[in-house]
Amino acid sequence: MPLVILSGLPTSGKSTRAKQLYDYLAERIAGSPSGTEAQGGAAASTTTATTTTPAYRLHLISDDALSISRAVYDLSALPAHTRSANASEKDARAAIYGAVKRVLSPRDIVVLDGLNYIKGWRYQLACEAKNFRTPSVVLQIGCSVDQARSVNEARLQRHAQQGETGDAEEPYSVANWDNLVFRYEEPNPMTRWDSPLFALTWDDDAAQTRAVFDKLWEAVAGENRKEVRPNQ
Numbered sequence: 001m002p003l004v005i006l007s008g009l010p011t012s013g014k015s016t017r018a019k020q021l022y023d024y025l026a027e028r029i030a031g032s033p034s035g036t037e038a039q040g041g042a043a044a045s046t047t048t049a050t051t052t053t054p055a056y057r058l059h060l061i062s063d064d065a066l067s068i069s070r071a072v073y074d075l076s077a078l079p080a081h082t083r084s085a086n087a088s089e090k091d092a093r094a095a096i097y098g099a100v101k102r103v104l105s106p107r108d109i110v111v112l113d114g115l116n117y118i119k120g121w122r123y124q125l126a127c128e129a130k131n132f133r134t135p136s137v138v139l140q141i142g143c144s145v146d147q148a149r150s151v152n153e154a155r156l157q158r159h160a161q162q163g164e165t166g167d168a169e170e171p172y173s174v175a176n177w178d179n180l181v182f183r184y185e186e187p188n189p190m191t192r193w194d195s196p197l198f199a200l201t202w203d204d205d206a207a208q209t210r211a212v213f214d215k216l217w218e219a220v221a222g223e224n225r226k227e228v229r230p231n232q
């Protein structure tokens with residue numbers, strides 16, 4: 001399972017980019033040689049693969065897909081010393097972890113759309129990928145705090161007008177949003193678990209987006225992708 005971990009501020013455009021990446025990867029998988037898994041331990045299966053077997057299966061995992069509410073991240077109302085005991089966020093992480101592990105294999109590309117704002121959590125995910133001898137990368141969605149805030153404010157307004165619709169555009173409460181921005185632990189390409197690190201910003205156009213996706217594809221599925229050993 002090459003694992004693509006998205007990371008970014010709340011309402012910074014992560015799901016939008018995750019869907020674009022999913023469509024891009026689907027297109028690349030359809031166009032890549034069938035049944036010829038690049039590296040990472042699946043080479044033995046090529047003798048039995050038919051020409052119609054795609055080299056990879058593709059998965060998009062997100063809070064919305066797992067019905068995880070924005071409210072689970074809300075620590076703003078808790079006293080500081082109880083923060084590490086936020087059971088709902090821990091449960092949410094366990095659900096995400098379980099969903100990722102269920103599809104873990106060198107033949108599955110997983111796009112993990114979410115805040116992924118805690119570096120220890122990204123470390124844990126990268127270790128899991130390594131255990132399965134498959135690469136992990138981070139795609140950081142860059143967006144100014146003001147831009148991201150205005151998206152959440154617009155959603156709050158719509159939500160107030162329409163009531164709780166339960167649609168995919170659930171806003172964060174203002175305090176929750178502010179607190180998440182405060183807690184955000186920016187990916188650091190100098191660390192093993194945050195590298196390779198790719199980045200897209202709000203204003204990146206289609207050509208730039210594709211150029212970044214091309215590089216990301218090379219890292220997770222290209223012929224020269226790095227071999228992953230569990231105890232490296």
Ligand code: ADP
Nearest residue numbers: 009010011012013014015016017151201202203
């Ligand atoms: P997140 O997943 O980070 O909460 P979304 O992807 O849901 O953010 O995006 C929030 C809103 O901003 C959506 O209405 C989306 O259409 C819009 N949006 C996201 N990224 C861009 C972008 N690069 N350019 C213009 N609008 C965007």
